[in-house]
Amino acid sequence: MNPSIVEKSQSLGKALAQVRWRLVTAESCTGGGVAAAITAVPDSSRWFEYGIVSYANAAKQKLLGVSEQALTHHGAVSEPVVIEMVDGALALSDADIAVSVSGIAGPGGGTAGKPVGSVWFCWGTRDGRRITRLHHFDGDRLGIQEQAIMAALDGLVDWMSHENTV
Numbered sequence: 001m002n003p004s005i006v007e008k009s010q011s012l013g014k015a016l017a018q019v020r021w022r023l024v025t026a027e028s029c030t031g032g033g034v035a036a037a038i039t040a041v042p043d044s045s046r047w048f049e050y051g052i053v054s055y056a057n058a059a060k061q062k063l064l065g066v067s068e069q070a071l072t073h074h075g076a077v078s079e080p081v082v083i084e085m086v087d088g089a090l091a092l093s094d095a096d097i098a099v100s101v102s103g104i105a106g107p108g109g110g111t112a113g114k115p116v117g118s119v120w121f122c123w124g125t126r127d128g129r130r131i132t133r134l135h136h137f138d139g140d141r142l143g144i145q146e147q148a149i150m151a152a153l154d155g156l157v158d159w160m161s162h163e164n165t166v
Contacts, residue, residue: 001036005153009037015164029055049093082100086123103137117137120134
C-alpha cells in the first residue's frame with residue numbers, strides 16, 4: 001500500500017481517537033480501498049466501525065437505502081447519490097462520521113458529461129452536516145482509485161482538524 005495513504009490513515013486515526021469518534025465508509029469505485037487503508041493502521045478497531053462496498057446500483061439501494069429516483073435521475077456518480085450513501089451508512093451504524101465515494105475509474109464507462117476519472121465524495125456527521133466534492137483524476141484505473149482513496153482520507157483529516165479545534 002502507498003506509504004502516504006498509510007500515513008494519512010494514521011493521522012486520521014489519531015484525530016478520531018482524540019475526540020472518541022467512530023467512522024464508517026460507503027464505497028463504490030474504490031472497492032473498499034478506503035476501509036483497507038484505515039484497517040492497515042494498528043488499533044483501528046478503536047475508531048473504525050466498518051466499510052460497505054456498494055459497487056452495483058442494486059447494492060446502493062439494498063444496503064444503503066439510496067433511492068431509485070436519485071440513481072435514475074442523476075446516476076450513480078452524482079452528488080445526490082453520495083449524500084444518500086453517507087446518510088445510509090450513518091443510519092446503519094453507531095459511527096459519528098462517514099465518507100462515501102462513487103466514481104468512474106475506467107478504462108471504460110465515461111461519458112462527455114462524466115469522463116473517466118470523475119469521482120464524487122461526501123463526508124458527513126451524525127448531526128446532519130454534509131460536505132460534497134467532485135474530483136477529476138487522471139491516470140489508469142488503479143491510479144484513479146488510489147487518488148480517490150487519498151482524497152477520501154484527506155477530506156476526513158481536514159474535517160477532523162476542524163473538530164479538534166472546536
